[in-house]
Amino acid sequence: xxxxxxxxxxxxxxxxxxxxxxxxxxxxxxxxxxSLLGTGELLxxxxxDSSQQEQASVVSEDDKExxxxxxxxxxxxELDVSEIKLNPNIQVKITTEEGRLLLILPTESQIxxxxxxxxxxxxxxxxxxxxxxxxxxxNSIVHLHAGDRLLDGRQMQEISEALTEAQLQLKxxxxxxxxxxxxAVTAGYSVEQISKEKSLFTPINPxxxxxxxxxxxxxxxxxxxxxxxxxVIIFGDVNPGGTVIADGDILIWGRLRGIAHAGAGGNQRCxxxxxxxxxxxxxxxxxxxxxxxxxxxxxxxxxASITPQGIRIAKAVDFARPKI
Amino acid sequence: MTRIIVITSGKGGVGKTTTSANLGMxxxxxxxxxxxxxxxxxxRNLDLLLGxxxxxxxxxxxxxxxxxxxxxxxxxxxxxxxLVLLPAAQNRTKESVTPDQMxxxxxxxxxxxxxxxxxxxxxxxxxxxxxxxxxxxxxIVTTPEISAVRDADRVVGLLEAAGVKKMHLIINRLxxxxxxxxxxxxxxDVQELLAVPLIGVIPDDEKVIVSTNKGEPLVLSDxxxxxxxxxxxxxxxxxxxxxxxxxxxxPNDNIxxxxxxxxxxxxx
Numbered sequence: 001x002x003x004x005x006x007x008x009x010x011x012x013x014x015x016x017x018x019x020x021x022x023x024x025x026x027x028x029x030x031x032x033x034x035s036l037l038g039t040g041e042l043l044x045x046x047x048x049d050s051s052q053q054e055q056a057s058v059v060s061e062d063d064k065e066x067x068x069x070x071x072x073x074x075x076x077x078e079l080d081v082s083e084i085k086l087n088p089n090i091q092v093k094i095t096t097e098e099g100r101l102l103l104i105l106p107t108e109s110q111i112x113x114x115x116x117x118x119x120x121x122x123x124x125x126x127x128x129x130x131x132x133x134x135x136x137x138x139n140s141i142v143h144l145h146a147g148d149r150l151l152d153g154r155q156m157q158e159i160s161e162a163l164t165e166a167q168l169q170l171k172x173x174x175x176x177x178x179x180x181x182x183x184a185v186t187a188g189y190s191v192e193q194i195s196k197e198k199s200l201f202t203p204i205n206p207x208x209x210x211x212x213x214x215x216x217x218x219x220x221x222x223x224x225x226x227x228x229x230x231x232v233i234i235f236g237d238v239n240p241g242g243t244v245i246a247d248g249d250i251l252i253w254g255r256l257r258g259i260a261h262a263g264a265g266g267n268q269r270c271x272x273x274x275x276x277x278x279x280x281x282x283x284x285x286x287x288x289x290x291x292x293x294x295x296x297x298x299x300x301x302x303x304a305s306i307t308p309q310g311i312r313i314a315k316a317v318d319f320a321r322p323k324i
Numbered sequence: 325m326t327r328i329i330v331i332t333s334g335k336g337g338v339g340k341t342t343t344s345a346n347l348g349m350x351x352x353x354x355x356x357x358x359x360x361x362x363x364x365x366x367x368r369n370l371d372l373l374l375g376x377x378x379x380x381x382x383x384x385x386x387x388x389x390x391x392x393x394x395x396x397x398x399x400x401x402x403x404x405x406x407l408v409l410l411p412a413a414q415n416r417t418k419e420s421v422t423p424d425q426m427x428x429x430x431x432x433x434x435x436x437x438x439x440x441x442x443x444x445x446x447x448x449x450x451x452x453x454x455x456x457x458x459x460x461x462x463x464i465v466t467t468p469e470i471s472a473v474r475d476a477d478r479v480v481g482l483l484e485a486a487g488v489k490k491m492h493l494i495i496n497r498l499x500x501x502x503x504x505x506x507x508x509x510x511x512x513d514v515q516e517l518l519a520v521p522l523i524g525v526i527p528d529d530e531k532v533i534v535s536t537n538k539g540e541p542l543v544l545s546d547x548x549x550x551x552x553x554x555x556x557x558x559x560x561x562x563x564x565x566x567x568x569x570x571x572x573x574x575p576n577d578n579i580x581x582x583x584x585x586x587x588x589x590x591x592x
Contacts, residue, residue: 126485165487219519221481222474239477239517257517 091227092124094132095212101140101168103159107147122158129166131218138167144189146175156187210248220244220258229265240280249273259283260304268306277302277313287311326434327562329441330363330459330488334475336446338467339496342532344443345373346552347463349541350559351439352406359398359437361430362412363455364445365421371411374401375539385413388425394432403544408437418450423457430458448482456483461490464520467497468509477518492523494558499528500572524558526551527572 090111093104103125111117142163151159160170173184174192181191211230220226220234222241231248242258244250247265249272256274261283263270268285276299282289284304289311301316331344341364348360361384362370371377382397387410394410401407410429413420426442433440444455456462462483466476476493483491495514502508511525529551535542542552550570557567 123482123485126487127481130484218484219481221484222478224481237519241474241477 092121092128094128094135096135101136101142102145103142103163104145105147105149108149113150118155122155122162125159126162127218127224128216129162129168131216134217135215136168140168141171142168144170144173144184146173146177146180147194148176149180150177151175151180151183153183153187156183156189160187213248214246219254222258227264238274246270262304272304273301273316275299275301277304282311282313284311326437327439328430328434328458328460329439329463329562330444330456330461331441331463331465332444332452332455332479332483333446333465333472334448334479335466335472338465338472339526339532340446340465341369341373341443342536343463343465343494343496343526343555344370344441345541346543346555347559347562348407348439348441349374349401349404350543350556351441351562352401352404353543353556354559354563356406356439356563357437358407358439358441359410359433360407361410361433361440361442363426363442363451365412365451365454366414366417367445368412368414370443371399371409372539373536374407374409374541376401376409376411377539380411383411383413384429385416385420387429388421394429418445418454421454423454426454427458448479452479452482456486456488459488461492462488463492463494463523464518465494465496466514466518468495468503468511468514470509473509473514473517480518480520491520493518493520494523495525497528498525498572504573522569523561524554525569525572526554527570 090106092106093102095102095104105121105125111121144159156173163170170189172190172192173180174194175181175184176194181193184191211228213231213233214226214228215233215235216226217235219236220238220242222239225243225245226232226234227245229247231251232244232246233251233253234244235253237254238244238252238256238258238260240257243261244252244258245261245264247263247267247270249270250260250262252260252272252274254274255276255278256272257278257280259281260272260274260279262272263285264283266285268287270284272279272282272284277291278295278299279291281291282304284306287306287310289304302313303316303319304311304313305319306312331340331347333340344360348358352358360370360374362368364370365385371380376399379399379402382392384397386392387394387397398408398410401409410433430440430442440458442455442459445451464476464480464483466472480491493515495511498511499508503510511522515522527550529542529549531545531549532542532551535545542549543555545552550572554570557570560567
């Protein structure tokens with residue numbers, strides 16, 4: 001049977017190999033069982049190059065950075081690049097902790113402070129604010145966790161404007177940078193000084209428990225990338241060119257037409273679920289699969305998981321959890 | 325309250341400038357005071373489409389550097405007194421203007437005009453950021469091609485992030501015959517992907533090229549074409565009227581079927 005025709009039926013091989021549970025395998029995807037690590041290394045070296053270039057601007061921007069020996073800074077960055085690969089948690093986060101609404105910015109070791117990066121961070125923040133408004137009520141108070149990020153008056157104001165637009169109020173700023181603290185005080189926010197060590201990137205070598213699920217109510221459009229060290233739930237579509245990368249499962253209450261990467265931390269038991277599964281590419285842990293050339297004529301909720309044959313898609317109603 | 329509308333697309337060559345010129349003209353025809361801003365610094369075209377190229381003395385850059393007053397730089401349209409154009413500088417690049425300066429210009433124009441229409445450059449770099457900075461609403465222009473729709477999708481995301489929430493979609497250069505033959509994305513296909521309310525569909529029309537070359541916006545020509553009707557309808561919908569979408573499926577048939585009918589009747 002050709003790959004293209006294999007949409008609603010099952011490939012006979014599959015039937016034989018795990019016949020006991022495989023009534024669920026109705027859809028079938030061509031699998032490129034190539035390890036992500038190969039391409040990952042290539043990317044990494046590119047990234048480390050560019051980060052060294054940016055290095056110059058970081059150093060010149062901030063006097064304090066000069067005190068560090070350049071060697072040390074360089075080492076830091078090289079280390080970070082590899083850690084960024086492992087830990088997808090480098091995006092702006094909005095979470096509640098002990099009843100407090102926190103806006104957490106990436107630290108400078110995760111995303112160096114350049115004007116272009118600030119624009120990126122600002123955009124991420126706006127998107128998160130747009131997408132999660134059912135988690136807070138109007139006029140809630142927000143605590144900004146800036147970590148070691150250097151914020152100037154304009155950036156502080158942009159944050160405050162974005163929050164005001166989402167009907168949130170910036171109240172306090174937690175920072176380990178003296179200059180950021182001064183900016184915050186000048187702008188009239190209460191400041192909490194945190195020690196530098198706390199904000200530093202802690203190595204994640206021992207596996208950490210996943211973070212709380214990220215719930216987003218928005219369309220992931222081309223060019224938007226959502227990364228989260230936990231499960232991601234999206235109420236909306238993922239359009240072609242959009243990417244969702246999660247350490248846990250990915251649930252899409254809408255159409256999945258972009259790229260979804262579940263279990264990015266390496267967990268092979270993670271699942272990708274969508275009401276309409278027409279992905280550009282599916283990835284679970286280090287497996288990659290692309291959709292068949294011909295899109296299925298009928299679309300129903302489906303679940304993708306790793307089977308001994310690679311990533312397979314099953315009808316959601318037939319999907320039996322114990323199988324994996 | 326002045327409507328500040330940016331016309332943008334992401335991809336180049338889909339008809340942003342043509343749409344800006346015709347829409348501006350259609351709104352002006354309806355008696356609105358319209359200011360068109362060419363935000364495509366370094367690659368300006370809007371003046372050509374309006375046939376105003378030889379009237380430009382000052383540009384936005386001179387206004388910003390205070391070499392002239394804003395009123396001096398505005399080019400009044402030769403046919404339509406309600407329309408003015410603020411031309412872009414051709415000898416500069418997109419970096420010569422900042423988003424804040426664009427806001428300044430637009431706010432000054434908003435005092436006097438009911439519509440400020442900003443023609444955005446292609447791409448999503450500085451020029452795009454400049455164009456969307458002052459905008460309150462956006463018209464996304466796309467053609468029914470996968471690349472244009474993909475770029476439009478990206479732009480919608482960027483506009484959302486930038487806080488421009490009121491967006492409408494214009495599908496340009498639709499070829500009904502190709503859609504019928506299943507060779508082109510249909511309006512529904514595009515709409516389903518972008519999830520942005522549709523405000524107009526403009527059929528592919530060779531007259532557009534002629535009008536562009538002559539510097540005479542299509543909506544001003546005496547012969548009525550489907551494309552000019554579509555632009556007029558978009559202007560009316562912007563004004564809040566409910567106008568039925570043109571039935572693009574029949575016209576092609578109509579010419580033939582009418583002809584056939586005509587012949588048929590004569591024969592009998």
